[in-house]
Amino acid sequence: MSFSIEGKTAIVTGAANGVGLAIARHFAQKGANVMFADLDEGRLAKEVGDTRDDDTMRYFAGDLRERLTLANLLSATLDAFDRVDILVNGSRQMMPTDPLDPEDDSIEALLDQNLITAFRLSQMVAKRMIKQAEGQDEGQAGAIINLSSIAARRTHPSLLGYSVSCAALDQMTRSLAVALAAQRIRVNALAFGSVMSASLKDTLKTHREYRGDIEEHTPLGRIAAPDELAEAVQFLASDSARFLTGQIMTIDGGRTLLDPVAAPAH
Template sequence: MGFSIEGKTAIVTGAANGVGLAIARHFVDKGANVMLADMDEPRLHKECGKTDDDGNMRYFAGDLRERLTMANLLSATLDAFDRVDVLINGSRQMLPSDPLDIEDDTVPQLLEQNLMTSLRMSQLVAKRMIKQAKDQTEGQVGSIINLSSIAARRTHPELLGYSVSCAALDQMTRSMAVALAPERIRVNAVAFGSVMSASLKDTLKEHTSYRSDIEDHTPLGRIAAPRDLAETVQFLSCDGAGFVTGQILTVDGGRTLLDPVAAPAH
């Protein structure tokens, strides 16, 4: 089986920057056909440049909270590559919450963005995977990977909405894994902590003490590189992980093994 993803077709949402972009680039480098999706069209165009109709990378811009946009994304992927084998739900948002403010609407907002978008996209793509594999009698039919966070298991009141949405996403992952197992579609999630993305780099410039805080609370003693996440997602996408489903794979350098009360929020 091996760990190659060459020739597979993947949709990566939230792909205009950060972890989503790193995963998309990694998949392209490994020979997969990749559709990058995000609502930030200028950033997508900047990162992807002029795509070649014969190449293995395309991009699609739109608000994936809209069902029609999701359908158009799938159609664009099929027009470009004829099929879809992997869905990476990386469209996510983090906003601060005030747990005592009754007017604070971040919980429903983040549930819609981080949970419902991933659920609806998974349902849509799973139906396509089942349809395209109707004559396939063995082997995996598809892989769905949700990008989650260790915030789902930690208690930071100022991240109430984000934590709740990630916890819900983890449970959705398990439920969908059981529901889609008879169709030979695997569903997993990757829960990560701090990743050295462009936004975190900016934060560390403004708050220089944060780096040592994070590293001191991480047994492996460093902040994750985007490649750490990309390679984990590659593993979950490949045939070599064909018996792995319903798992929340934590990639945090051991951070959640330490006392969460003493650990920083960032």
């Protein structure tokens, strides 16, 4: 199977670096039209480059936690490509939580970034997908893929807020999958373990000992490359997964087969 997404149009959020960037680049290489979306305009411009001679890639910069920004992102995508077939909610944030500090607002911040933003954009994009599919009696109307984490099930004590936001995102995935099934929109999530994302690179710079801990607690004995996730997301977005919805696909090198709660959950 080719898992083809050629000719499809995708919005990928969190596309300025790390996993989101790897997915957006991979989609473009596989023949999709891609809107790279993120807050960091400078990084987006650097990564996407001059698009005047390329009709398949565009970028959009803005604070995706704002409703108007999300609406403008969808409008920019439609202006550039006329439609949207795939949404990858890859805009994620990780920060520590102090469970005993009443002034710690990390849970609210992480729910806003990792859950609410994805939910609002999914609503907007789903409405567009439904409109595009009017008059069609078969075939998928669209695919939504959420980037989650094994932290939803295996957590480090200091990542309470992150774990809660990922668990909520997993349940949102299941609920939206049921709600949108009649409209032939599939919704799935990719829960990953240790991947060499931008945040993990930064963490390893100051905590070099984490690499050994991660590898020790991962049966396959290594940290994944972002491109390995991109290939899995391509499958979830393609017609090859046309009977797959509401699933949380785990890519973690076997990490969740073990049970060390105190191991870093990056």
